[in-house]
Amino acid sequence: xxxxxxxxxxxxxxxxxxxxxxxxxxxxxxxxxxxxxxxxxxxxxxxxxxxxxxxxxxxxxxxxxxxxxxxxxxxxxxxxxxxxxxxxxxxxxxxxxxxxxxxxxxxxxxxxxxxxxxxxxxxxxxxxxxxxxxxxxxxxxxxxxxxxxxxxxxxxxxxxxxxxxxxxxxxxxxxxxxxxxxxxxxxxxxxxxxxxxxxxxxxxxxxxxxxxxxxxxxxxxxxxxxxxxxxxxxxxxxxxxxxxxxxxxxxxxxxxxxxxxxxxxxxxxxxxxxxxxxxxxxxxxxxxxxxxxxxxxxxxxxxxxxxxxxxxxxxxxxxxxxxxxxxxxx
Amino acid sequence: xxxxxxxxxxxxxxxxxxxxxxxxxxxxxxxxxxxxxxxxxxxxxxxxxxxxxxxxxxxxxxxxxxxxxxxxxxxxxxxxxxxxxxxxxxxxxxxxxxxxxxxxxxxxxxxxxxxxxxxxxxxxxxxxxxxxxxxxxxxxxxxxxxxxxxxxxxxxxxxxxxxxxxxxxxxxxxxxxxxxxxxxxxxxxxxxxxxxxxxxxxxxxxxxxxxxxxxxxxxxxxxxxxxxxxxxxxxxxxxxxxxxxxxxxxxxx
Numbered sequence: 001x002x003x004x005x006x007x008x009x010x011x012x013x014x015x016x017x018x019x020x021x022x023x024x025x026x027x028x029x030x031x032x033x034x035x036x037x038x039x040x041x042x043x044x045x046x047x048x049x050x051x052x053x054x055x056x057x058x059x060x061x062x063x064x065x066x067x068x069x070x071x072x073x074x075x076x077x078x079x080x081x082x083x084x085x086x087x088x089x090x091x092x093x094x095x096x097x098x099x100x101x102x103x104x105x106x107x108x109x110x111x112x113x114x115x116x117x118x119x120x121x122x123x124x125x126x127x128x129x130x131x132x133x134x135x136x137x138x139x140x141x142x143x144x145x146x147x148x149x150x151x152x153x154x155x156x157x158x159x160x161x162x163x164x165x166x167x168x169x170x171x172x173x174x175x176x177x178x179x180x181x182x183x184x185x186x187x188x189x190x191x192x193x194x195x196x197x198x199x200x201x202x203x204x205x206x207x208x209x210x211x212x213x214x215x216x217x218x219x220x221x222x223x224x225x226x227x228x229x230x231x232x233x234x235x236x237x238x239x240x241x242x243x244x245x246x247x248x249x250x251x252x253x254x255x256x257x258x259x260x261x262x263x264x265x266x267x268x269x270x271x272x273x274x275x276x277x278x279x280x281x282x283x284x285x286x287x288x289x290x291x292x293x294x295x296x297x298x299x300x301x302x303x304x305x306x307x308x309x310x311x312x313x314x315x316x317x318x319x320x321x322x323x324x325x326x327x328x329x330x
Numbered sequence: 331x332x333x334x335x336x337x338x339x340x341x342x343x344x345x346x347x348x349x350x351x352x353x354x355x356x357x358x359x360x361x362x363x364x365x366x367x368x369x370x371x372x373x374x375x376x377x378x379x380x381x382x383x384x385x386x387x388x389x390x391x392x393x394x395x396x397x398x399x400x401x402x403x404x405x406x407x408x409x410x411x412x413x414x415x416x417x418x419x420x421x422x423x424x425x426x427x428x429x430x431x432x433x434x435x436x437x438x439x440x441x442x443x444x445x446x447x448x449x450x451x452x453x454x455x456x457x458x459x460x461x462x463x464x465x466x467x468x469x470x471x472x473x474x475x476x477x478x479x480x481x482x483x484x485x486x487x488x489x490x491x492x493x494x495x496x497x498x499x500x501x502x503x504x505x506x507x508x509x510x511x512x513x514x515x516x517x518x519x520x521x522x523x524x525x526x527x528x529x530x531x532x533x534x535x536x537x538x539x540x541x542x543x544x545x546x547x548x549x550x551x552x553x554x555x556x557x558x559x560x561x562x563x564x565x566x567x568x569x570x571x572x573x574x575x576x577x578x579x580x581x582x583x
Contacts, residue, residue: 140390213427217489220385221440221496222417231443236430 071307078301081294090301096267096283097293105305107267111277112306114270115259116252118188119195124245126192127199134200135207136229147204154197162261165190170262179274182264187277190258195248202247206240207233240322243317245282250313253306256281280306336361336500336530337382337419341396344377344554346389351377353554354396359500359547364522364531366461366541366562369551370577375534378551379502382532383419384412402499413514417444420498424505426485428477436477436488440496455495463491464521483514487521503533506542517545538578542566550574 082090085103092105134143169189174181210233218228232242256279264276265286278286284299291299344352352374359365367375380386382398382479384405400406405415429436433503437456456473460466465487469480470559477488486506493501503522507515522531522544535541541548542562549559550571558565558574576582 211427213423213425214429215429215493216385216388216428217421217423218439219388220383220416220421221443221492222413223440223443224413227443231439232429247516 006214019254066163074300074303076305077297078304081297081301082304091305093293094269098298099294099324100289101294103294103301104278105283105298107269108278108280108283108302109305110269111263112281113275114188115184115188115191115263115279116249118184118273119191119252120245120249122188123192124273127196127244127248128203128241130196131200131204131207132229132234136225138234147201150197150200153193154201157256158194158257158259161190161194162258164277165262171243173274177274180264180276182262183274184263184277185273187259187263188273190262191252191255194255194258195251198248198251199244202244203237203241206237206244209237209240233287239320244322246317250310253309253313254281256285260285291320312318333360333362334507335359336531337379337398338553339381339396339398342378342381342398343395344374344381344386345393347391350454352381354533357549357556357559359530359532361530362526362528363546364526364533364544365547365549366410366545367532367534367549367551368536368538368541368577369557370582371536373551374554375551377548378502378556379421379534380506380531382500382502383416383417383421385421411472417496418498419500419502420493420496421502422486422489422493422506423506424508426489426509428480431477431490432474433477433480434473437491437495440492444496459491459495462494462525463487464517464524465491471542481514483510483517485565486510486514486518490521490525493520498529500530500532503531504535505534508536515540538566538580550577 006138083104085093089104092106093102094105094106095102096107130146134146138146165186168193169186170181170183172181173179173183173186179301214232214236215228216233219225223231259279260282263278263282265278265282266276267278267283270277280302283302287295288299335358339355342352342355343350355378357365357378367379369375377386381394382405386392386394391412396404400415400418403410429439430441431439434456437459438452441452446455457466460469465484468484469475469488477485480488486509490501490506499524507518510518519540522533525531526546533541533545545562547559548562548565549572550557550565552573558569558571560570565574567580569578
């Protein structure tokens, strides 16, 4: 007890000493020192901070302005055309004859949805199972190597995927399944590979974010590892897994280059997996070189529809995140 | 006074890779008694607890030598059913780990895993388990509410109800009160006193008063060794080892 009190009084003494010294120093200080003290107390020393703040704000404004400008431009060019054709006709009419002034993107609209669903149909189960393997079953070093390989997969430029598809997948389909090979199937295979990294990475993160104590509690209740994965870990990670699927969907709808190279691009609704199709993105990239007037406006309108699609997907994502928060987290 | 031995360890050594966490642990855990494990952080008491239901196996590179018995069967024997073992030896963790589902589903989780599908049967188990965990009256009107909306103390009792639902024989508790406020802790200790009439309980705790209040036997761990194991009054009033005395009087820890 005595020790503590002594320690305290010592501390108080030291503190008083320091104040006294400060007062003496200030009293002795010359003119320059007094100015320095005033500067230090004023806002002057915050000048660099103010600069940094402004710089950060400027950067943010530039980014937002870019988004706003692009949106305004797309919609101002596209919306009048949609208005004159009629939204229903524009979206669902199958007649795309720009020279005759018939602008119906029905086939492309269906084409985008079809190709996206076809690629999700195989890439989601494969990606999810891979993510479960990486997060739960593979020994950690193997998991780490796989993570790096998946990142590499994500980094390959889309034109390389397209080239691979054109040179390898398309001839395989032509020789073994028939048709020209330029088909829904070729597109779905290539696009599926391209969205795999998104699905794998995000669902793996979601699975790994499930607290270890959940898993231990479940095992301690006598559940097997696979029961624990199926009944506890996957449900607990479900909002993250759905997020992965929605992001992959966004990526698939927006992908252009690889799709143009392998799908044949005929503006018709395909009647089989081996038939060609054209997506909305392909439509823009194929005709933008020579389009003018209403034709060009129709391409902008196609872009506007894509834009709205992505916007809706983002809203859906927000909704999923909010729903996911209801149960998660203690 | 003497009861049957429910679990015992013989010359138990535990390694994590090259690190030895436990040295030659011999302990008898009596049936329908509360056995407390105390000792400073990193002394091996939690590792010992987790080796009683083979949960240590989840840690990469862990291995054991020696034996642990539940009743008369050696639980590390080849061919032993780990699922059956963990059904009999339930566990409550430090942080109340309620699953992200409703209160009802939390309790029904274990029985469902073990194949009970009939709603009426599940209803009965959930009701009985929540009653045994002193939680029924507080939650009976909101069984479908998300479990994480409960207070910390309620969550910890829910976790106990979830363990009771699979009808264990032994309940292991790893610092169950360390995240709880004093009132919730008191309620938990009351619950432990009631539960020991039907179950064998092993509890790891950092709180010496808690060990003294709830347990019949206490084991003091230091540097991976079981330094002293005795009836709780004996260990606290007449510690045989001076390290034990230093620890329980707060001179280190």
